Amino acid sequence: xxxxxxxxxxxxxxxxxxxxxxxxxxxGGTVNLFWYVQYPGQHLxxxxxxxxxxxxxxxxxxxxxxxxxxKFSFNLRKPSVQWSDTAEYFCAVLLYNQGGKLIFGQGTExxxxx
Amino acid sequence: NAGxxxxxxxxxxxxxxxxxxxxxxxxxxxxxxxxxxxxGMGLRLIHYSVGEGTTAKGEVPDGYNVSRLxxxxxxxxxxxxxxxxxxxxxxxxxxxxxxxxxxxxxxxTRLTVT
Numbered sequence: 001x002x003x004x005x006x007x008x009x010x011x012x013x014x015x016x017x018x019x020x021x022x023x024x025x026x027x028g029g030t031v032n033l034f035w036y037v038q039y040p041g042q043h044l045x046x047x048x049x050x051x052x053x054x055x056x057x058x059x060x061x062x063x064x065x066x067x068x069x070x071k072f073s074f075n076l077r078k079p080s081v082q083w084s085d086t087a088e089y090f091c092a093v094l095l096y097n098q099g100g101k102l103i104f105g106q107g108t109e110x111x112x113x114x
Numbered sequence: 115n116a117g118x119x120x121x122x123x124x125x126x127x128x129x130x131x132x133x134x135x136x137x138x139x140x141x142x143x144x145x146x147x148x149x150x151x152x153x154g155m156g157l158r159l160i161h162y163s164v165g166e167g168t169t170a171k172g173e174v175p176d177g178y179n180v181s182r183l184x185x186x187x188x189x190x191x192x193x194x195x196x197x198x199x200x201x202x203x204x205x206x207x208x209x210x211x212x213x214x215x216x217x218x219x220x221x222x223t224r225l226t227v228t
Contacts, residue, residue, distance in 0.1 A: 004156075006156075009154065032213035042221070043204065043219040043220060043221045043222055044157075044204065044206075044219040045219075046216050046217075049213065049216075051213035051214070090156055090157065092157075094211075094213050096211050096212065096213060097211075098211075099145065099162050099164050099170060099211055100145055100162075100164075100208060100210060100211025100212070100215070100217075101147065101159050101162055101172060102147075102157070102159070102217060103159075103173075104149075104156035104157040104158070105156050106154055106155055106156045107154075107156045
């Protein structure tokens with residue numbers, strides 16, 4: 001069955017620290033991967049997505065992610081976090097041939113200390 | 115352009131009561147989705163629709179029913195609420211299943227069943 005796993009449940013960083021959040025997926029078809037962010041009290045917003053081409057994807061707010069097919073991974077990175085990055089981050093895989101539904105990971109809560 | 119809206123924002127039900135959650139989108143999207151978000155479990159798909167008059171089951175459909183009588187609306191019903199249905203419910207919509215199309219999420223409905 002398709003699944004997405006996020007290894008870190010809660011990450012605490014100080015401002016200016018570098019960030020890497022892990023995401024591994026299990027899916028045998030063509031892979032389309034997404035990172036969403038949910039700021040406190042708000043709805044999900046798309047950070048970035050990968051569906052073909054360059055495996056290094058750049059998104060909004062200085063985030064990037066690298067698709068490594070051999071490792072079934074799509075880790076999210078940011079060189080220097082800010083307090084405003086405090087949020088919950090979700091990795092997801094798109095099942096294109098199943099109505100376009102998203103399978104989400106468990107989420108990683110990021111707390112950035114000022 | 116309001117995007118995706120959900121009503122109500124909050125609701126408390128007693129076990130056995132029924133209710134309907136309304137999702138509306140004004141982007142002329144064909145596809146609509148209902149997810150539930152629970153701590154440590156990410157978002158899980160309940161039901162989805164690929165067009166007016168169509169519905170399909172997602173990962174966790176038991177205890178829920180849906181209807182898509184109008185293209186812009188997607189209703190989620192709980193016929194007999196149970197405490198296990200305490201959750202935050204998110205609606206999403208997109209033009210299609212293709213990964214080029216972003217899923218836009220609503221603000222969520224926080225439901226508590228006592």
